[in-house]
Amino acid sequence: MEAALTLVRAVHFAAVIVLFGQFAYAYAVAPDGRMPPRFRAVAAASLGIAIVSSIAWLFLEASHMSGLAMGAAWQAGAVGTVLTQTHFGNVCVVRLVVALVAAGAVFAMDSGRSPVARALGALAALFILASLAACGHAAAGSGAQGAIRLTADAFHLAAAGAWLGALVPFAALLARSTNAAGDLARAHGAARRFSTLGAASVVAIVFTGIINARYTVQTLAALTGSRYGIELLVKIAIFVAILAIAALNRWRLTPRVATTLAGPAALRALRLNTMLEIALGFAIVAIVGNLGITMPPAHH
Numbered sequence: 001m002e003a004a005l006t007l008v009r010a011v012h013f014a015a016v017i018v019l020f021g022q023f024a025y026a027y028a029v030a031p032d033g034r035m036p037p038r039f040r041a042v043a044a045a046s047l048g049i050a051i052v053s054s055i056a057w058l059f060l061e062a063s064h065m066s067g068l069a070m071g072a073a074w075q076a077g078a079v080g081t082v083l084t085q086t087h088f089g090n091v092c093v094v095r096l097v098v099a100l101v102a103a104g105a106v107f108a109m110d111s112g113r114s115p116v117a118r119a120l121g122a123l124a125a126l127f128i129l130a131s132l133a134a135c136g137h138a139a140a141g142s143g144a145q146g147a148i149r150l151t152a153d154a155f156h157l158a159a160a161g162a163w164l165g166a167l168v169p170f171a172a173l174l175a176r177s178t179n180a181a182g183d184l185a186r187a188h189g190a191a192r193r194f195s196t197l198g199a200a201s202v203v204a205i206v207f208t209g210i211i212n213a214r215y216t217v218q219t220l221a222a223l224t225g226s227r228y229g230i231e232l233l234v235k236i237a238i239f240v241a242i243l244a245i246a247a248l249n250r251w252r253l254t255p256r257v258a259t260t261l262a263g264p265a266a267l268r269a270l271r272l273n274t275m276l277e278i279a280l281g282f283a284i285v286a287i288v289g290n291l292g293i294t295m296p297p298a299h300h
Helices: 002-028 039-066 070-075 078-085 087-108 115-135 143-176 181-216 220-224 227-257 263-291
Strands: none
Touching: 002 039, 002 115, 002 143, 002 181, 002 263, 039 070, 039 078, 039 087, 078 087, 087 115, 115 143, 143 181, 143 263, 181 227, 181 263, 220 227, 227 263
8 A cells, every 4th residue: 555655646746847847847847838748748748657557546545544445445434424524525615616617718729829828827736736835744744833734835845846857958958069169058048047047956855855844753863764755865965966967067068068079068968967866856756655654753
């Protein structure tokens, strides 16, 4: 059950991040401000996976809460009970409705040029991502402290999603770029804009991550002496590795992409590093899939 929940959660997080990243890229990184190529196909696939994985997540939670197999949980009405009488189920309903709104906005867009549909799609994608905070440990709080936790986790998810999600279309742009002067200039501009997005995201991730840790681990002993803490340390270590790669990209490779002689080699290195960042980023997503169902030390 734990492995299945971890997998479904990780797949759901990844799909929502890719969806939101399409919009984050268009607004903050794209050379012409347009949606990425194959936007509709990527968005439709992401939404489809997000909806299917959300339903699977609901069934798994119903099975876990009732102690019944998934088929038996459905027959016994446990799925309906979870959906209508629990906080998790209520959040699922709202998120599924917003996912349908996002789907309508995506298919209403005319090659990414419809400003109203595009803005609606971006807001819906942001909500679907940020509202995951209400499906995790942050939802366990109450009062002012609970509101702080929920807000911090929502911003944490949005910042991480903008950075990692936008990396995917950015990597596609780099893959399409040739050694021609025009392509190098376009890649250089996109890389600079992505670095700005990344820097803003890092500040938000670190700040909100500290707040989250304050409520989940609280002490150094809990951080190093619990399963949750160890997984969090691995997540932090991977994040630091991504930061090191991002710093190399920003301060060494990006300036060279714009030069005639060093540009082609710098572009190749930037392509490789970006793919490595994506791989490490989604490794973090896999860890988050399990962190959300692992009891934090502060909750014992």
